[in-house]
Amino acid sequence: MNSLFEPIIDGILAEGYGIVDNFLTANEVSALAKRLHERREAGQFRAAGIGNQQRTVENTIRGDEILWLEEASATPEETMFLQRIGEFVEYVNRTCYLGLRDYEFHYALYPPGTFYKRHLDQFRSDSRRRLSVICYLNTDWQETDGGQLALFLPESDGSTEHELTIQPIGGRLVCFESGRLEHEVRPAGRERLSVTGWLKTA
Ligand SMILES: O=C(O)CCC(=O)C(=O)O
Ligand SMILES: [Fe+2]
16 A cells, blocks of 8 residues: 555645546445435535535535545445555654544546636634545546646746646546645546545644
8 A cells, every 4th residue: 555655645735636547446446426416416515615613515516415524334345445444544654753643535537518617725713634635436537528627827926826637537646735726627528526535633
């Protein structure tokens, strides 16, 4: 596992973000995607809100539907995912002393045409979110499907920024500092699936 975790951390330390492919195998991706669809068909998903106090649904800002993962009701593939994240958290704490204590993850489904406008993941009133983690569950994603994640990376002198666009390829994991990197999800032409979460301090 360290061979997966190390490049993520190296990337975060050097540039504020890390990307690794095959964090999940193709089989794990399809098992989680299948479970996501079953849970959505069972009516467990909700339109995502914005803000953490008065949560409001605002589909001009974000159009995804989400379901939080709960350890107690997790299926085997969900438990496997959360365990792998737990190992990653241990690795981060050993190598970077971020003092991570907790994590929270939700499934996200973006119906065709939906997006998430440019934002920062840290709530003003909750700075415990240190690292944002997104793991994609899309099979055969093509560039023409859209749905890229754009990261807005400041130049080191702070004068300008450049954009990095990332394809939401199944099994790929993206991790970045929640309080620092603004980002957005571009509209996708087909359903776009992921598990998204935050590694938090106490
Ligand atoms: O799905 C993605 O690529 C990013 C999602 C995101 O920014 C969020 O849920 O806060
Ligand atoms: Fe975000």
